[in-house]
Amino acid sequence: MINREVLLVLGNEGVIVNIARGAVIDEKELVYCLQRGEIAGARLDVFENEPRVPNELFELDNMVLSPHCAVFTEESFRDLYELLCGNLEAFFSNKPLLSFISEE
Numbered sequence: 001m002i003n004r005e006v007l008l009v010l011g012n013e014g015v016i017v018n019i020a021r022g023a024v025i026d027e028k029e030l031v032y033c034l035q036r037g038e039i040a041g042a043r044l045d046v047f048e049n050e051p052r053v054p055n056e057l058f059e060l061d062n063m064v065l066s067p068h069c070a071v072f073t074e075e076s077f078r079d080l081y082e083l084l085c086g087n088l089e090a091f092f093s094n095k096p097l098l099s100f101i102s103e104e
Helices: 004-010 027-035 074-092
Strands: 015-018 041-044 063-065
Touching (some): 004 027
């Protein structure tokens, strides 16, 4: 989705952030644009070929890399706890599980 053409629209003051999926941004073009100052910077917590992160990204001063940890929120842990408790209660009461997984 985000190719060289889109990156160039950001201009040399633009910063791109990707917290969605690594494949959304063409990493080779991103590195190229960052190295040449065609965009100001990038912030990524997902990568095209996870868990492998291109070495070029580590060498850039205008790049911030972080682990993908969006799932680790207070709300997500509360929801997980409620789902787990609901499934255990259903299982031991011989009721259908809330998050049944098919064996197909």
